[in-house]
Amino acid sequence: MWFLSMRHLLSRKRQTFFIILGIVLGTSAYITISGMMIGFQSYIIDQLVNNDSHVRIKAREDVVTPEQMKQVFFPNEAVGWVREPSGRKDDPYISNPVGWFNRLDDDNDVEAYTEQMQMQAIATHGHQSSSARIVGMWPEKQIQVSSIKNFMLKGNFEALAPNSKRVVIGEMLAKKLGVNMGGTIRLTTGQNGPKPFQVAGIFRLGVKSLDESMIFAPLNDVQQLNQSPSRITDIAIRLRNVEMASLKADVWSFTSGEKVQSWDQSNEGVLSVFKTQNIVRNFMTISIILVAGFGIYNILSMAVTNKKKEIAILRSMGFLSRDILKLFLWQGIVLGILGGIVGVAIGYAASRFVNTIEVSAARGLSSGNNTMMMSYDVYIYVRAMALAVGSAVVASLLPAYSASKLGPIEIIRGEGN
Amino acid sequence: MAIEVKNIVKNFGQGQPDVLKDITLKIPDGAFCTITGRSGSGKSTLLYIISSLDWPTSGDILINGHNLHSMSMEEQHRFRNRSMGFVFQFHHLLPELTALENVLVPAMKANEVKARQGWARELLAEVGLKGKEDRLPARLSGGEQQRVAIARSLVMRPQFIFADEPTGNLDSSNGEAIMELFQRFNKKEGTTVIFVTHDKNYADLANYKISLVDGQLKNSSALS
Numbered sequence: 001m002w003f004l005s006m007r008h009l010l011s012r013k014r015q016t017f018f019i020i021l022g023i024v025l026g027t028s029a030y031i032t033i034s035g036m037m038i039g040f041q042s043y044i045i046d047q048l049v050n051n052d053s054h055v056r057i058k059a060r061e062d063v064v065t066p067e068q069m070k071q072v073f074f075p076n077e078a079v080g081w082v083r084e085p086s087g088r089k090d091d092p093y094i095s096n097p098v099g100w101f102n103r104l105d106d107d108n109d110v111e112a113y114t115e116q117m118q119m120q121a122i123a124t125h126g127h128q129s130s131s132a133r134i135v136g137m138w139p140e141k142q143i144q145v146s147s148i149k150n151f152m153l154k155g156n157f158e159a160l161a162p163n164s165k166r167v168v169i170g171e172m173l174a175k176k177l178g179v180n181m182g183g184t185i186r187l188t189t190g191q192n193g194p195k196p197f198q199v200a201g202i203f204r205l206g207v208k209s210l211d212e213s214m215i216f217a218p219l220n221d222v223q224q225l226n227q228s229p230s231r232i233t234d235i236a237i238r239l240r241n242v243e244m245a246s247l248k249a250d251v252w253s254f255t256s257g258e259k260v261q262s263w264d265q266s267n268e269g270v271l272s273v274f275k276t277q278n279i280v281r282n283f284m285t286i287s288i289i290l291v292a293g294f295g296i297y298n299i300l301s302m303a304v305t306n307k308k309k310e311i312a313i314l315r316s317m318g319f320l321s322r323d324i325l326k327l328f329l330w331q332g333i334v335l336g337i338l339g340g341i342v343g344v345a346i347g348y349a350a351s352r353f354v355n356t357i358e359v360s361a362a363r364g365l366s367s368g369n370n371t372m373m374m375s376y377d378v379y380i381y382v383r384a385m386a387l388a389v390g391s392a393v394v395a396s397l398l399p400a401y402s403a404s405k406l407g408p409i410e411i412i413r414g415e416g417n
Numbered sequence: 418m419a420i421e422v423k424n425i426v427k428n429f430g431q432g433q434p435d436v437l438k439d440i441t442l443k444i445p446d447g448a449f450c451t452i453t454g455r456s457g458s459g460k461s462t463l464l465y466i467i468s469s470l471d472w473p474t475s476g477d478i479l480i481n482g483h484n485l486h487s488m489s490m491e492e493q494h495r496f497r498n499r500s501m502g503f504v505f506q507f508h509h510l511l512p513e514l515t516a517l518e519n520v521l522v523p524a525m526k527a528n529e530v531k532a533r534q535g536w537a538r539e540l541l542a543e544v545g546l547k548g549k550e551d552r553l554p555a556r557l558s559g560g561e562q563q564r565v566a567i568a569r570s571l572v573m574r575p576q577f578i579f580a581d582e583p584t585g586n587l588d589s590s591n592g593e594a595i596m597e598l599f600q601r602f603n604k605k606e607g608t609t610v611i612f613v614t615h616d617k618n619y620a621d622l623a624n625y626k627i628s629l630v631d632g633q634l635k636n637s638s639a640l641s
Contacts, residue, residue: 007511007513310511313503313509313511316470316497317523318496318499318526318527319498320490408470412581
């Protein structure tokens with residue numbers, strides 16, 4: 001049937017060409033659009049996963065409620081509040097950090113972790129001031145948890161030795177404050193007067209909100225600044241397998257009083273945007289493939305109608321209904337494979353081209369050399385090929401099936417009438 | 418007897434009149450047999466039932482002693498491919514294949530294209546189409562196309578040829594040439610030829626005659 005199928009296709013050169021063109025367009029569009037979107041998403045996800053931790057344990061922030069106050073102070077009395085009690089109970093700290101450290105040390109899934117003290121602060125340099133988020137940590141532990149070291153523009157992250165009173169700050173914050181390497185900024189958390197810290201490094205993560213507010217400092221210096229020695233607010237954890245992050249977070253969250261979130265849980269908003277992007281991408285692709293599929297369906301359906309008599313003759317010569325099914329199905333498969341192969345090649349070429357288009361110099365939108373991010377994940381190409389062949393097979397299945405159901409005698413008898 | 422037809426009745430649904438009414442006949446091996454009758458007498462229906470393309474409402478057909486209608490679909494198709502050739506009023510050649518490729522279509526089903534290629538060329542030469550093997554049907558006349566269809570029906574060296582008004586669409590000279598071909602193959606290859614015709618002259622060429630009137634057998638030399 002292969003020979004007959006090929007002859008059928010070649011006898012309709014123009015139609016065959018346009019059908020293949022449709023599949024080529026669908027496949028290459030899928031590859032290029034997916035490459036762009038997945039390239040961008042992978043970069044952002046890489047940033048989210050590697051710039052911070054896989055899982056973060058945070059002290060739970062408890063809020064005072066009128067019911068709790070009544071239970072404690074007026075358990076057996078009716079209380080009418082003039083002004084209802086409200087607000088945070090206390091500064092949130094992790095209640096049993098040593099317990100957590102022991103637990104994490106014993107867990108084989110944990111690659112590294114670092115305790116942190118994070119808090120809001122005001123940074124000033126001369127007359128310039130800006131709000132900031134200080135992260136107190138141990139640098140040798142921090143670099144095992146996140147890839148901050150790779151984003152250093154100036155200085156050395158490991159210079160943040162205990163009691164060194166040094167900081168590493170975001171590039172945009174440094175610009176805002178007008179401070180450079182070696183300069184001194186003053187930090188206060190509101191607990192005490194401002195304390196001087198020397199700028200030992202400047203980083204650029206590529207995320208504006210972080211680059212204009214984040215400050216890294218030695219953990220004990222931050223604890224001192226906040227007048228809360230030995231206390232920590234966060235534990236940042238890196239797992240051996242990032243895929244286990246949300247599972248681990250759920251388990252730890254269930255068995256502790258702290259708030260435990262995986263990187264994907266805390267970036268749910270960003271990931272849901274990606275999901276929407278993926279839906280749009282798939283919808284577009286499906287639309288293009290559907291158009292090509294309908295083309296195949298129409299042409300093969302017409303071929304079945306036009307070739308009824310030839311089908312009857314083939315059946316009378318001993319061809320089985322499954323032979324007739326194969327006759328048309330082969331055509332769909334060949335169209336899908338040819339269109340898929342050419343589409344994959346053109347899609348790859350288009351991706352290479354898009355990859356050279358220059359975009360904003362801002363990180364996060366572009367690859368290292370300020371050109372469009374592009375993914376060449378083999379999965380995109382396999383999926384594109386499968387889509388091309390799959391849609392062609394599905395589109396040819398119905399006409400092929402209806403052709404296979406044609407009995408010779410009905411057609412031959414019909415011709416005499 | 419090559420073909421035995423026993424008490425065949427055919428109608429096209431309950432309450433519909435019988436197109437064939439209790440037909441019983443025998444056709445010997447190597448016969449040159451015609452089925453004649455007026456329009457609507459049931460001659461084409463009888464031909465299709467004998468050749469297993471259609472099913473009787475009741476009755477049996479034995480070919481070489483085997484009941485074709487009790488065979489599995491696969492066996493039936495294999496038997497049809499190997500032992501039967503068909504020629505219809507319209508040639509129904511595959512337009513995208515050359516004359517030679519069209520002749521070889523039954524061999525494609527049997528995976529014997531290479532083995533039958535020489536014979537297919539001989540057949541085309543025999544039907545007067547030497548040198549036109551590579552022509553597409555569109556570049557052949559109506560008579561030539563029908564001759565290709567005859568060569569196609571013979572390529573598997575079948576025991577039987579069933580032809581439904583094979584000359585019905587041709588002028589008299591082409592019609593005569595076609596009948597001559599049938600006669601030649603009947604004599605040379607011993608092929609049993611059973612054909613439906615309206616034409617009395619062609620019917621007279623037969624050594625076995627089946628005549629139908631309103632679905633009933635009349636004056637048949639093939640009567641048992």
